[in-house]
Amino acid sequence: MQRFKDRVALVTGAAQGIGFAIAERFAAEGAHVVLADVKEEQLVQAEQSLTAAGFSASRRTLDVSRPEQVDEAVAAIVGAHGAIHILANNAGIAWEEPFVDIRDDRWRKMIDVNLNGMFYVAQRVSRHMMGRGQGAIINMASTNGLAGEAKYAHYNASKGAVVLLTKTMAIELGASGIRVNAVCPGYIQTPMSEAIDDPAFVERYIEAHIPLGRVGKPSDISGIFAFLASDDAAFVHGACIVADGGQLA
Numbered sequence: 192m193q194r195f196k197d198r199v200a201l202v203t204g205a206a207q208g209i210g211f212a213i214a215e216r217f218a219a220e221g222a223h224v225v226l227a228d229v230k231e232e233q234l235v236q237a238e239q240s241l242t243a244a245g246f247s248a249s250r251r252t253l254d255v256s257r258p259e260q261v262d263e264a265v266a267a268i269v270g271a272h273g274a275i276h277i278l279a280n281n282a283g284i285a286w287e288e289p290f291v292d293i294r295d296d297r298w299r300k301m302i303d304v305n306l307n308g309m310f311y312v313a314q315r316v317s318r319h320m321m322g323r324g325q326g327a328i329i330n331m332a333s334t335n336g337l338a339g340e341a342k343y344a345h346y347n348a349s350k351g352a353v354v355l356l357t358k359t360m361a362i363e364l365g366a367s368g369i370r371v372n373a374v375c376p377g378y379i380q381t382p383m384s385e386a387i388d389d390p391a392f393v394e395r396y397i398e399a400h401i402p403l404g405r406v407g408k409p410s411d412i413s414g415i416f417a418f419l420a421s422d423d424a425a426f427v428h429g430a431c432i433v434a435d436g437g438q439l440a
Contacts (some may be wrong), residue, residue, distance in 0.1 A: 195277070198276040199274055205281070214279075216414065265312075283309075285343070293345055301348075326369045332357065375435070379406065380393075411434055
């Protein structure tokens with residue numbers, strides 16, 4: 192399928208994991224993908240991987256928590272490619288620590304990236320899309336934004352805010368032709384999750400919580416982003432799509 196032929200997709204947090212899988216899926220369906228991430232070395236490798244496969248891709252080093260960098264990046268991308276048709280607003284961080292032990296700087300860092308960064312990118316891209324009268328924005332939320340989990344108070348708070356940010360954006364931007372949705376993954380095996388959890392924990396978690404009997408893969412999520420960005424989802428707006436193997440059921 193070439194659902195995104197002649198479209199430009201900006202993917203934040205695209206250097207690895209789910210973000211790279213999303214970028215790869217968009218590129219495979221014909222989009223020019225702009226990969227954005229703060230991890231410059233991995234970002235270069237991600238771009239090279241896509242272009243070596245014959246896909247159209249470019250990169251932009253970006254710290255989403257810095258609004259001035261977001262302003263510059265959006266202006267540069269629009270200047271180079273003429274438009275941003277799709278935003279996969281994926282950049283995020285996570286780590287585990289008890290609520291009573293969270294330092295102020297750690298709390299601020301989580302909110303700065305996961306919530307403020309998502310706001311900055313979505314707002315700047317929305318302003319551009321409003322001028323064109325169309326666009327698709329998909330925010331990365333989490334099942335942790337729908338149900339709490341111990342030792343993730345800052346992460347849970349950030350993702351819960353993303354859910355309501357998404358719904359409010361949908362209410363305000365729909366009249367401008369901009370569709371806004373969120374994806375709420377459950378346990379997805381990525382470099383970020385592997386840095387937190389050992390294999391024994393993952394096995395216990397699956398047995399206790401996931402009816403499908405496995406953790407998710409990045410490709411389980413990239414297909415949902417592709418659907419929500421496509422014309423197949425023309426009437427899907429303000430939704431939070433859960434993909435968790437049945438965990439919240």
